[in-house]
Amino acid sequence: MIGQTFAVGGTLPVRRLGYGTAQLTGPGYWGPRGDRREAVAVLRRAVERGVTLIDTADNYGPSIAEELVAEALHPYPAGLVIATKGGVVRTGDSAWHVDGRPERLRAMCEASLRRLRLDTIDLYQLHRLDPDVPMAEQLGALDELRAEGKIRHIGLDTVTREQLTASLELADIASVQNRYHVLDRSSEPLLRLCEARGIAFLPWFPLGNGALTADPVCAASAAEHGATPGQIALAWLLHHSPVLCPTPGTGSVGHLEENLDAAAVRLTAAELARLDAAA
Template identity: 55%
Template sequence: MTATTFLIGGDLRVRRLGFGAMRLPTEPGPEREASLAVARRAVELGVTLIDTAHLYGGGANEELLAEALHPYPDDLLITTKIGVARSASTGEWGLDGRPAVLRDQVEHALRRLRVERIELLQLHRIDPETPLADQLGTLRELQTEGKVGRVGLSEVTVTELEQARRIVDVVSVQNRYSLLDRAYEPVLEACEEAGIAFLPWRPIVAGESGAQAEVAAVAAETGATPTQVSLAWLLGRSPVVLPIPGTARIAHLEENVAAADLRLTPAQRDRLDRLDQPSEQA
């Protein structure tokens, strides 16, 4: 039977099917009110893992989640990401892993999320212009200072993961991965071997018509939707997989969460397994 929960870092229990907050509008008005309702509904449905980032509106997404959910339930984990910053001169977003920038973004995240410690902080991307030891060393220092509980990475290769683990204890990896996009399969396998949580972002993607037809066929057999089939496949792929599908609509949220109860037969999984398409890494 597929496990419904996972212990991140061996001690932080979450339900495996989480929620990605990236798509939630944050501008004042009816759309923001709808975003608040979606975030609250996610928690009502039992979601205990919500993913956000400094990049999402320059912290506006973090503020939205705090407005919607603070004071937080004891079992709710809101994980955020740092390491992407907006240039003061051009206004463009780019990788920035300099220690001072990382520290500043953590301080802002603590304030916006209204917490004293970020239980899981992920490096949004490794900055090639800054020594890896400086980037991860800063996160390790923030752990020592009690401002960060656990450290994760995003969009890394197997080699980068190995290098990072020599510097800091890595408890999660957030890479692009789905039924039809398995370019990071080796990273997932490395995470499974080490017991590291693997959070696939963009867990539901459109594929070529033949693949989608097969997904639709399995959906028809199970009485589910193609989206639910894709998420159920991910949950059955490995016990370390924690999908974080995002949406700005309550109906889609409820559809996604219900996928946790869908069980695919071995024959159905075998058919879906064969849909793997080569894909370049971002």
């Protein structure tokens, strides 16, 4: 039996299959996408289905995704963990600017607090390490916000095993986010370190940004289970490591239901071996 929950930072138990909000905004995460009422409906249905981890970011929209989370879910039910990110500024559809200066990180965090209508952000993730700012200054700024009660736990997005090792010398790190799915295991060394240190790993693009729906190995297992290839890909993540907490995103209630149903798929040892060999 695979574990269905994980305690982020050792203190925040969440169901491992969560929901990510990137698909609630437009292509490239810029501007609104679709009907705002549908976005609110998706968020509310996710919580109705038992999701306890919502992952968002200040630059999805920008700002729009965080505003939608608050509109749909505030006042937040007990046990719902809201994770967001800062450290990357968006000025256009494909214009991303890393900014890890301590004063900017503080301003971004405080803006997220206002949009999310929170006093404390459960998990605040540095969206990218800024190569032009010492790591100690970036993590020091987040640690100060944590000491002030504005952040409960600190996470990192898109890091190497070596960067995580160095970060752990400077601050308590509760989570990482890296690209990882059944066909992309490039972050496997990072995953093993997370397992050893009890750090949550939130894989982004857990469905390969749609590519896994056409994968023949996932399709073969899907046929055996009466499931979809995407459900198999998510089920593989839940089986593969107890620290993996995928947060697939969608703007459709129907697709949300499909994703969340993946938690009920039980893969056999033979299926896991075939999927493990697919990368």
